[in-house]
Amino acid sequence: MTKSLAIFPMVLIQVSWVSGQISSDELNKVPYSVQLRLAGGDRNKDGSLTLEEDRGHLGLVAQPVKRSGIEPAPKPRIELPPNSKAGDASPENKTFSAPWVTPPVRATRVQRLTFESAAAKTPVSYHIYTPELYDQDKERRFPVLYWLHGSSGGLPGIKPLSEFFDEAIRKKKMPPALVVFPNGLELSMWCDSKDGRVPMETVVVKELVPHIDKSFRTLATRNGRILEGFSMGGYGAARLGFLYPETFGAISVLAGGPLDLEFQGPRARGNPAGRERILKDTFGGDLEDFKAKSPLTAVSKAAANQAAKPKVRVAVGSRDFTADLNRAFSEHLQKHKFEHDFKLVPGIGHDTMALLKGLGETNWDFYRDSVGKENK
Numbered sequence: 001m002t003k004s005l006a007i008f009p010m011v012l013i014q015v016s017w018v019s020g021q022i023s024s025d026e027l028n029k030v031p032y033s034v035q036l037r038l039a040g041g042d043r044n045k046d047g048s049l050t051l052e053e054d055r056g057h058l059g060l061v062a063q064p065v066k067r068s069g070i071e072p073a074p075k076p077r078i079e080l081p082p083n084s085k086a087g088d089a090s091p092e093n094k095t096f097s098a099p100w101v102t103p104p105v106r107a108t109r110v111q112r113l114t115f116e117s118a119a120a121k122t123p124v125s126y127h128i129y130t131p132e133l134y135d136q137d138k139e140r141r142f143p144v145l146y147w148l149h150g151s152s153g154g155l156p157g158i159k160p161l162s163e164f165f166d167e168a169i170r171k172k173k174m175p176p177a178l179v180v181f182p183n184g185l186e187l188s189m190w191c192d193s194k195d196g197r198v199p200m201e202t203v204v205v206k207e208l209v210p211h212i213d214k215s216f217r218t219l220a221t222r223n224g225r226i227l228e229g230f231s232m233g234g235y236g237a238a239r240l241g242f243l244y245p246e247t248f249g250a251i252s253v254l255a256g257g258p259l260d261l262e263f264q265g266p267r268a269r270g271n272p273a274g275r276e277r278i279l280k281d282t283f284g285g286d287l288e289d290f291k292a293k294s295p296l297t298a299v300s301k302a303a304a305n306q307a308a309k310p311k312v313r314v315a316v317g318s319r320d321f322t323a324d325l326n327r328a329f330s331e332h333l334q335k336h337k338f339e340h341d342f343k344l345v346p347g348i349g350h351d352t353m354a355l356l357k358g359l360g361e362t363n364w365d366f367y368r369d370s371v372g373k374e375n376k
Contacts, residue, residue: 101125102183107159109166115211119199126208129162129179131169134217141217141224143177143371146209146248148229148236150352152186157230160353173364175371177226178216182208187278190229190236191293194284205244219371221249222308226370228252230352231322235259238295238329241310242302250311250370253295254355259325261291266321296332303336311370312340317348317355341366 100122104112110129117124134142145165149157158181168174184190188200213220227248229237234256241251258265268275283289291297302309312333316326323344330342345358356363 100183100185102153102155105155105158107162110158110162113215115207115215117203117207119202119207124203124208125183127158127162127181128212128216129165129181130216131166131176131178133169133176134178138217141219143175143219143224143226144212144216145177145179145226145228145367146204147179147181148190148227148233149181149184150229150231150233154181154184154233157352164353164356168364173361174367177367177371178212178218180208180212184233184236187232187281189232189278189282189293190240191282193282194286194289198282201240201243205240205247209247222246222310223249224371226250226252226367228254229256230254230355231257231350235295239293239298241312242295242298245302245308245310248310250366251313252366253312253314253326253329254352255316255320255322255350256295256314256326256329257322259295259322259329261294261296263287263290265325295329299332299336299338303338309338311366312338313343313366314340315343315345315355315359317345317350317358319347319349320355321350 100117100120101114102112102125105127107127107129109131110127112125112127114123114125131142133140147161161181162179165174165177165179169176182204184200184204185198188198190200190204192199192201209225212218218224222245225248227237227241227250229235229252231254234253235258237251238253238256238259241248258268263275263279279285279287279290283293314326314330314333316323320326327342327344330340333340341362343359343362345355348354348358
C-alpha cells in the first residue's frame with residue numbers, strides 16, 4: 001500500500017509500507033527522534049506516522065508519483081523548515097545525535113544486545129537475527145551477514161529486513177545465517193572519524209566481529225562472513241570489505257555512496273550543507289582525509305597488496321541518483337581486476353527493500369554462493 005503524506009506546505013512525500021513498516025530508504029532521512037518512535041511501533045491506528053511535533057523538520061527527498069513508464073529520478077534535495085535559510089544553525093536544522101545504545105526494535109527472532117567497547121569507551125548496541133535452526137541444532141555453526149545501514153540511523157529497516165531474510169531462510173532460498181545489524185550512528189560513514197571521537201571502523205571490525213564470534217555459534221572465518229550495506233552502508237561495506245579481506249569473504253554494495261573522490265555526487269550537490277556536515281564531523285573538514293578513506297582508495301590498496309579477493313556484487317536501481325557513480329565504481333573494480341557482479345535493476349530508485357526484491361533470485365544466488373559451501 002502506498003500513502004502520500006503532506007508534511008508541510010509544498011512538499012509531498014510518497015512512502016511505501018511493508019508489513020506495517022516503511023520499506024523505502026526515505027526513512028534514512030527521517031530525524032532520529034522519529035526513527036526511535038518508529039522502532040517502538042509509534043504509529044496512528046491507521047498505520048500512518050505520528051509526526052505532528054516534527055512538522056517542518058523532515059529532510060526528505062520529494063518523490064513524484066509515477067504515472068507511466070520509467071520517469072527520471074528526481075534530483076535529491078533537502079527541504080529546510082519553514083522560515084529558515086540555508087546554513088541556518090537553529091535547533092530545527094541540527095542533526096539529532098544518535099546514541100551508542102539504541103532502543104530495541106520489536107521484530108521476530110531479533111534481539112537488541114550490547115557489548116563494552118574499549119574504542120568508544122561506552123557500551124555499544126547492535127541487533128541480531130537468529131534463524132529457528134539456531135535453537136534447534138545446538139551443534140551447528142552459522143555464517144554471519146553483517147548488514148550496514150544508511151545515513152541517519154537504520155532502526156526502522158531492521159524489522160522489514162529481518163523478516164525478508166527469515167522468510168527466505170524458511171523457504172530454503174538462503175542458507176541459515178545470523179544477521180547482525182550494527183549501530184553505525186547517523187553519519188559515521190562506517191569509518192574512524194579524524195578527530196577520534198567516533199571510532200566506528202574499529203568498533204565494528206576489531207570489536208563487534210570478535211564479540212559475535214565469542215557470543216554465538218558462528219563460522220568464524222572470512223568465508224563465513226558477508227558484509228552488506230545500502231547507501232552509506234554500501235559505502236561502508238565496500239570500504240571495510242576491501243580493507244579487511246581477511247575478515248570478510250563477500251561484499252555486497254547496494255546503491256553505495258558517496259562513491260567519488262571529490263564528494264560532489266548528486267546528493268552532495270543537492271545538499272551542500274549536509275555535505276559540509278559530514279566532511280567536518282567525520283573527516284575533520286579535510287577533503288584529503290575523505291579521499292584517503294574512500295572505497296575507491298581501499299580498492300586500489302587491496303589490488304596493490306595482492307590481498308585475498310572477496311566475492312563482490314554491486315547493485316543499484318536504474319532510477320537511483322547513485323546509479324552513475326555505482327557504475328563507475330564497477331568500472332574501477334574492473335580496472336583493478338576484481339571480478340564482481342554488477343546489477344542495474346530497472347525502475348528502482350533509492351529504496352532498500354525495492355532493490356533487494358528487484359534482484360529476484362539472483363539475490364539469493366549471491367548469499368548461497370558466498371557461504372553455501374562453508375555452511376555445509
